[in-house]
Amino acid sequence: SQTIHQWPATLVQPVGSPLSLECTVEGTSNPNLYWYRQAAGRGLQLLFYSVGIGQISSEVPQNLSASRPQDRQFILSSKKLLLSDSGFYLCACTRLAGGTGELFFGEGSRLTVL
Amino acid sequence: KQEVTQIPAALSVPEGENLVLNCSFTDSAIYNLQWFRQDPGKGLTSLLLIQSSQREQTSGRLNASLDKSSGRSTLYIAASQPGDSATYLCAVDNNDMRFGAGTRLTVKP
Numbered sequence: 001s002q003t004i005h006q007w008p009a010t011l012v013q014p015v016g017s018p019l020s021l022e023c024t025v026e027g028t029s030n031p032n033l034y035w036y037r038q039a040a041g042r043g044l045q046l047l048f049y050s051v052g053i054g055q056i057s058s059e060v061p062q063n064l065s066a067s068r069p070q071d072r073q074f075i076l077s078s079k080k081l082l083l084s085d086s087g088f089y090l091c092a093c094t095r096l097a098g099g100t101g102e103l104f105f106g107e108g109s110r111l112t113v114l
Numbered sequence: 115k116q117e118v119t120q121i122p123a124a125l126s127v128p129e130g131e132n133l134v135l136n137c138s139f140t141d142s143a144i145y146n147l148q149w150f151r152q153d154p155g156k157g158l159t160s161l162l163l164i165q166s167s168q169r170e171q172t173s174g175r176l177n178a179s180l181d182k183s184s185g186r187s188t189l190y191i192a193a194s195q196p197g198d199s200a201t202y203l204c205a206v207d208n209n210d211m212r213f214g215a216g217t218r219l220t221v222k223p
Contacts, residue, residue, distance in 0.1 A: 042215065043213050044203070044213040046213075088155075090157055092211070101165075102146075103205065105150075105159075105160075108156070110155070
């Protein structure tokens with residue numbers, strides 16, 4: 001079964017600083033990868049999803065970006081953080097080829113922007 | 115655009131009760147529906163996955179049903195325990211996964 005690693009687990013950054021959150025997947029190949037954000041007391045917002053290397057679909061404004069340099073690596077970035085970027089960021093994957101499409105999550109990265 | 119709604123937003127029950135959590139969605143053309151559990155400050159744990167061709171799935175004390183035509187799913191928890199206290203989320207797959215806001219469940223000893 002697949003395992004999703006996210007780091008860092010927690011991060012405190014000043015407004016205007018850059019961001020890089022990393023996600024790697026083990027135990028599967030050619031997964032669909034997702035970045036979600038969960039703000040305090042709110043549901044999950046889909047930020048980006050990727051069906052393959054270099055293929056990124058965006059659901060949010062351009063303060064955030066995502067990249068997929070390798071099949072099982074997904075990176076969430078920002079050049080200048082805003083206060084509103086604070087939240088709990090979750091990476092997820094589905095294993096579609098020959099699988100059920102079940103979504104699995106990492107343990108999340110908690111970002112606080114001050 | 116798919117919208118997913120979960121009712122109630124919060125639920126508190128005494129230990130031992132059977133309970134039902136509800137999930138509704140606006141676009142019935144889904145591939146599957148999935149129920150998750152989230153403990154505070156943690157990631158999501160998959161509980162049950164129902165494919166679009168299925169009507170229900172069971173795992174232990176959990177039973178999830180799907181009525182695609184009416185855009186509804188229910189998660190039934192039998193004989194609830196304090197350890198079941200968590201937020202329960204449903205998500206539907208229309209090529210990307212859309213989540214409800216969740217139901218926060220508290221089971222009191």
